[in-house]
Amino acid sequence: MPTINVQLFEGRTQEQKRAFVKAITEVTVQTLGATAESVDIIIHECKRENWATAGKLWSDQE
Amino acid sequence: MPTINVQLFEGRTQEQKRAFVKAITEVTVQTLGATAESVDIIIHECKRENWATAGKLWSDQE
Amino acid sequence: MPTINVQLFEGRTQEQKRAFVKAITEVTVQTLGATAESVDIIIHECKRENWATAGKLWSDQE
Amino acid sequence: MPTINVQLFEGRTQEQKRAFVKAITEVTVQTLGATAESVDIIIHECKRENWATAGKLWSDQE
Amino acid sequence: MPTINVQLFEGRTQEQKRAFVKAITEVTVQTLGATAESVDIIIHECKRENWATAGKLWSDQE
Amino acid sequence: MPTINVQLFEGRTQEQKRAFVKAITEVTVQTLGATAESVDIIIHECKRENWATAGKLWSDQE
Numbered sequence: 196m197p198t199i200n201v202q203l204f205e206g207r208t209q210e211q212k213r214a215f216v217k218a219i220t221e222v223t224v225q226t227l228g229a230t231a232e233s234v235d236i237i238i239h240e241c242k243r244e245n246w247a248t249a250g251k252l253w254s255d256q257e
Numbered sequence: 258m259p260t261i262n263v264q265l266f267e268g269r270t271q272e273q274k275r276a277f278v279k280a281i282t283e284v285t286v287q288t289l290g291a292t293a294e295s296v297d298i299i300i301h302e303c304k305r306e307n308w309a310t311a312g313k314l315w316s317d318q319e
Numbered sequence: 320m321p322t323i324n325v326q327l328f329e330g331r332t333q334e335q336k337r338a339f340v341k342a343i344t345e346v347t348v349q350t351l352g353a354t355a356e357s358v359d360i361i362i363h364e365c366k367r368e369n370w371a372t373a374g375k376l377w378s379d380q381e
Numbered sequence: 382m383p384t385i386n387v388q389l390f391e392g393r394t395q396e397q398k399r400a401f402v403k404a405i406t407e408v409t410v411q412t413l414g415a416t417a418e419s420v421d422i423i424i425h426e427c428k429r430e431n432w433a434t435a436g437k438l439w440s441d442q443e
Numbered sequence: 444m445p446t447i448n449v450q451l452f453e454g455r456t457q458e459q460k461r462a463f464v465k466a467i468t469e470v471t472v473q474t475l476g477a478t479a480e481s482v483d484i485i486i487h488e489c490k491r492e493n494w495a496t497a498g499k500l501w502s503d504q505e
Numbered sequence: 506m507p508t509i510n511v512q513l514f515e516g517r518t519q520e521q522k523r524a525f526v527k528a529i530t531e532v533t534v535q536t537l538g539a540t541a542e543s544v545d546i547i548i549h550e551c552k553r554e555n556w557a558t559a560g561k562l563w564s565d566q567e
Contacts, residue, residue, distance in 0.1 A: 196483075196512065196513055196514060196551070196556060197511055197512060197513035198446060198483070198485075198511075198512045198513075199509060199510070199511050199512075200509070200510045200511075200512075201507055201508075201509050201510075202299060202506065202507060202508045202509075202510075203506055203507035203508075203537065203539075204506060207537060209430060209438075209440075211536060211537055211538075212430065212431070212438060213438055213441065214536040215532070215533070215536040215537055216433035216436055216437070216438060217436045217437070218532035218535065218536050219436075219529060219532060219533070220433070220435065220436030221436065221532075222525070222528035222529060222531075222532055223525070223529070225528065226521060226524040226525040226528050227513065227517060227521055227525055228521075229513075231435045231436055232434070232435045234433075234434070234435065234436065235432070235433070235434050235444075235446070235483075236432070236433040236434075237388060237427060237431065237432050237433075237446075238431040238432070238433075239431070240431065241299060241506070244271060244274065245274070245299065245300040245301070245302065246297070246298070246299050246300070246506060247278035247282070247296075247297070247298040247299075247300075248294070248296070248297050248298075249282065249293045249294045249296065250278055250279045250281075250282030250283065250293055250296065251278070251279070252271075252274060252275055252278060254271075255275065258326065258327055258328060258365070258370060258545075259325055259326060259327035260325075260326045260327075260508060260545070260547075261323060261324070261325050261326075262323070262324045262325075262326075263321055263322075263323050263324075264320065264321060264322045264323075264324075264423060265320055265321035265322075265351065265353075266320060269351060273350060273351055273352075276350040277346070277347070277350040277351055280346035280349065280350050281343060281346060281347070283346075284339070284342035284343060284345075284346055285339070285343070287342065288335060288338040288339040288342050289327065289331060289335055289339055290335075291327075297506075297508070297545075299508075303320070303423060306395060306398065307398070307423065307424040307425070307426065308320060308421070308422070308423050308424070309402035309406070309420075309421070309422040309424075310418070310420070310421050310422075311406065311417040311418045311420065312402055312403045312405075312406030312407065312417055312420065313402070313403070314395075314398060314399055314402060316395075317399065320421075322384060322421070322423075326547060333492060333500075333502075336492065336493070336500060337500055337503065340495035340498055340499070340500060341498045341499070343498075344495070344497065344498030345498065355497040355498055356496070356497045358495075358496070358497065358498065359382075359384070359421075359494070359495070359496050360494070360495040360496075361384075361450060361489060361493065361494050361495075362493040362494070362495075363493070364493065365547060368519060368522065369522070369547065369548040369549070369550065370545070370546070370547050370548070371526035371530070371544075371545070371546040371547075371548075372542070372544070372545050372546075373530065373541045373542045373544065374526055374527045374529075374530030374531065374541055374544065375526070375527070376519075376522060376523055376526060378519075379523065382450065382451055382452060382489070382494060383449055383450060383451040384449075384450045384451075385447060385448070385449050385450075386447070386448045386449075386450075387445055387446075387447050387448075388444065388445060388446045388447075388448075389444055389445040389446075389475065389477075390444060393475060397474060397475055397476075400474040401470070401471070401474040401475055404470035404473065404474050405467060405470060405471070407470075408463070408466035408467060408469075408470055409463070409467070411466065412459060412462040412463040412466050413451065413455060413459055413463055414459075415451075427444070432444060457554060457562075457564075460554065460555070460562060461562055461565065464557035464560055464561070464562060465560045465561070467560075468557070468559065468560030469560065479559045479560055480558070480559045482557075482558070482559065482560065483556070483557070483558050484556070484557040484558075485512060485551060485555065485556050485557075486555040486556070486557075487555070488555065
């Protein structure tokens with residue numbers, strides 16, 4: 196703990212994910228006083244056809 | 258907000274998802290008084306081999 | 320299944336929740352072809368001090 | 382209810398999942414007094430490149 | 444990992460929770476080959492007025 | 506999107522939460538290229554009696 200679940204669109208590179216989890220962990224340690232070892236981050240990559248805003252799938256948004 | 262996460266079996270068509278998110282958003286606006294723009298829906302498609310009821314995977318149910 | 324998890328701000332009345340789950344279930348049955356009995360809805364009421372958009376807690380938004 | 386969501390690394394066999402959901406359901410019935418029919422288990426298989434501990438993706442851990 | 448999130452109705456005793464997490468962890472270790480230290484379980488206690496099945500809140504079910 | 510759900514023990518101050526969501530949003534924008542407006546963060550405060558590691562509730566850990 197903390198356990199951080201992140202939902203985002205698919206398409207990020209491995210390098211972006213690497214930078215993201217490193218930075219998220221650092222600011223969690225700094226602002227909450229947790230140890231780095233206690234921080235888990237799980238990334239969920241979502242297809243645009245499975246996410247809707249305002250009643251419209253993102254695969255249908257222009 | 259509201260953010261709505263939906264877990265269901267895989268196999269729905271794009272047309273079904275499209276109708277589903279449109280209708281869910283409409284009734285959310287009507288019953289909760291939210292704006293359509295504030296409604297996010299994320300669909301999670303699950304395999305039958307990853308969902309169990311009563312101790313039995315759905316891929317094993319007859 | 321489907322299992323629907325809804326995150327929203329606290330403050331809805333019991334009557335609003337009642338109308339919401341009834342309507343959500345109906346449109347799920349209509350658009351996805353599920354049986355009403357298979358639809359579970361779990362409501363998560365969040366405090367404004369625990370939800371942030373654009374880096375700012377909603378309890379701090381004006 | 383109860384509804385149990387399990388996040389783990391991908392790579393378990395169908396046989397392991399079968400044994401897992403059977404055993405989880407049994408102990409849930411025994412310790413919480415729920416009926417087996419009311420226990421739903423959803424397994425989420427995560428890639429090592431999407432899970433980080435201590436700021437490092439598991440695909441990068443040695 | 445594994446990380447196990449459990450949603451159930453509120454009302455279980457501390458003793459029931461204690462037995463539950465012990466048993467869940469044991470069968471997870473036995474069936475999946477994980478170490479006990481890697482198993483996290485998070486319990487979410489839900490009010491009956493926030494869970495609906497078949498379009499009806501459990502606080503309204505007789 | 507991205508939508509970030511954070512599970513942690515209860516007990517953080519409003520000031521800590523404020524700093525946390527500001528920093529998380531900033532590094533998400535920097536590393537993933539998202540706009541700040543698209544970043545939602547939802548904090549879930551868990552009681553120690555509802556979180557277990559290695560089969561033991563944290564309220565029972567010494």
